[in-house]
């Protein structure tokens with residue numbers, strides 16, 4: 001059996017122009033700093049920016065900086081979820097967070113946002129102009145940006161949390177599917193979220209092989225993968241590689257605030273919850289006062305993504321004050337495996353080396 005390193009995820013690596021089958025999850029909201037994106041790509045994986053929510057100038061400058069830091073390919077990630085209807089049965093989330101605003105010395109009501117962030121198509125176009133070479137989308141049908149990726153000759157990576165969405169994504173032009181198991185940190189990549197917010201939660205172990213059997217493009221596993229054991233397991237399930245978010249949140253180059261990283265590193269397996277209270281769509285994060293306060297107002301009154309506005313300024317102030325209890329601490333169920341902060345290249349190399357060692361050991365044991 002050939003278990004040499006180049007064979008690990010070879011098809012995926014060739015398609016994306018990378019050496020190791022490890023993708024950095026684009027993480028909107030700041031964790032994917034230009035330094036983190038470039039470090040993962042420079043180490044042979046695929047670094048990707050989560051650009052959703054950024055202003056046009058900031059997004060352009062961030063991609064330009066990362067492209068300037070490495071000659072390896074980098075990707076751009078955008079969220080393409082459709083907006084959801086406001087839910088009149090929910091309480092006012094602005095009122096719910098008012099006491100928390102007071103704690104951070106903010107006035108009772110948020111200032112109106114100066115600039116509307118560009119939409120997904122504009123962000124992708126800008127990132128490709130600045131030299132990004134792979135397009136990745138989450139939370140919705142990749143058809144929303146498929147023509148832009150195709151015209152630029154950029155591979156299109158789409159994240160799906162069910163077999164049906166994976167098949168739909170390939171029909172819409174995806175070249176790679178990220179199968180997102182329910183362990184994953186951040187938003188559920190379920191394309192159509194019903195009115196009551198209930199989404200099927202299929203674990204990584206169950207989802208990956210079923211997606212592998214259903215589509216004829218390379219599959220990347222995501223959700224709860226933190227190290228080489230997870231990478232080896234993903235390969236065993238038929239995936240060609242992994243996408244990791246939480247593991248890279250604690251990297252030395254991550255843009256996540258210190259307190260966020262410390263909280264992630266000491267998380268227990270049971271510390272995360274799935275909540276719609278922050279953004280209006282279900283997402284997994286570490287339970288804290290922000291989530292509890294917004295949950296106490298009931299269903300998300302403003303729908304997605306409008307619900308975000310109720311706590312956006314508060315979360316920005318909490319990041320500046322390094323107050324993790326008032327941040328949205330998106331993280332997966334395996335966060336506690338994150339360990340001590342290390343450079344991203346070390347996280348990546350350790351995962352690849354460990355996966356190769358695990359696969360060799362298993363092959364030896366099998367005789």
Ligand SMILES: Cc1cc2nc3c(=O)[nH]c(=O)nc-3n(C[C@H](O)[C@H](O)[C@H](O)COP(=O)(O)O)c2cc1C
Nearest residue numbers: 025027028050138184185186223224245246330332
């Ligand atoms: C802090 C954070 C932010 C995220 N933001 C995005 C995003 O902007 N776009 C996206 O496609 N996925 C996003 N995700 C989800 C990841 O793509 C991926 O599914 C997840 O991180 C995998 O699970 P893990 O966190 O256990 O590694 C985010 C995840 C985290 C932890």
